[in-house]
Amino acid sequence: MTNETQQDVLTSELRAELTELASHYPKKRAALIPAMHRCQEELGGWLSPEILEALAEFFELEPVEVFGVASFYPMFHFKPVGRHVVSVCHNLACHLRGAEELIEKACEVTGCKAPGQTSPDGEFTVLRVECQGTCVNAPMFDLDGTFHENLTLDDAARILENAKGAKA
Ligand code: FES
Numbered sequence: 572m573t574n575e576t577q578q579d580v581l582t583s584e585l586r587a588e589l590t591e592l593a594s595h596y597p598k599k600r601a602a603l604i605p606a607m608h609r610c611q612e613e614l615g616g617w618l619s620p621e622i623l624e625a626l627a628e629f630f631e632l633e634p635v636e637v638f639g640v641a642s643f644y645p646m647f648h649f650k651p652v653g654r655h656v657v658s659v660c661h662n663l664a665c666h667l668r669g670a671e672e673l674i675e676k677a678c679e680v681t682g683c684k685a686p687g688q689t690s691p692d693g694e695f696t697v698l699r700v701e702c703q704g705t706c707v708n709a710p711m712f713d714l715d716g717t718f719h720e721n722l723t724l725d726d727a728a729r730i731l732e733n734a735k736g737a738k739a
Pocket of ligand 1: 660661662663664665666701702703704705706707709711
């Protein structure tokens with residue numbers, strides 16, 4: 572990617588914001604994760620290959636390093652997502668406590684055909700994710716950054732119904 576294209580994706584306003592953000596850290600690269608959050612917000616919920624490359628250039632890292640960090644965390648997305656993101660844990664504790672039924676219920680209530688997909692109205696994306704560290708309160712999902720734990724199918728349906736039309 573040329574520097575000109577990188578400047579297109581990383582607008583001067585966003586670049587200035589990231590520079591200010593990085594000034595709060597002892598090393599510029601330590602601001603990578605908050606910078607990815609900010610860029611994801613700017614792009615409407617996902618990180619494009621172009622923005623990841625621009626971030627690599629900004630932080631003087633290899634693109635693969637930036638992608639490696641972003642792909643480690645389930646809160647970063649690499650394709651467009653719905654206005655609300657429902658990340659359902661499917662690892663052992665959650666699996667034993669009904670994660671598969673929970674995923675099915677989340678898809679049914681949101682209109683997503685399957686995990687990994689976005690509802691036709693663009694409101695919801697349901698994702699299957701790895702352990703979120705709240706195994707003791709399995710099963711769980713993360714809705715737009717808020718954990719909901721010890722879920723029954725009725726709880727899940729109510730929470731997702733309430734999210735319809737609500738601000739993400
Ligand atoms: S297994 Fe689901 S939170 Fe740990």
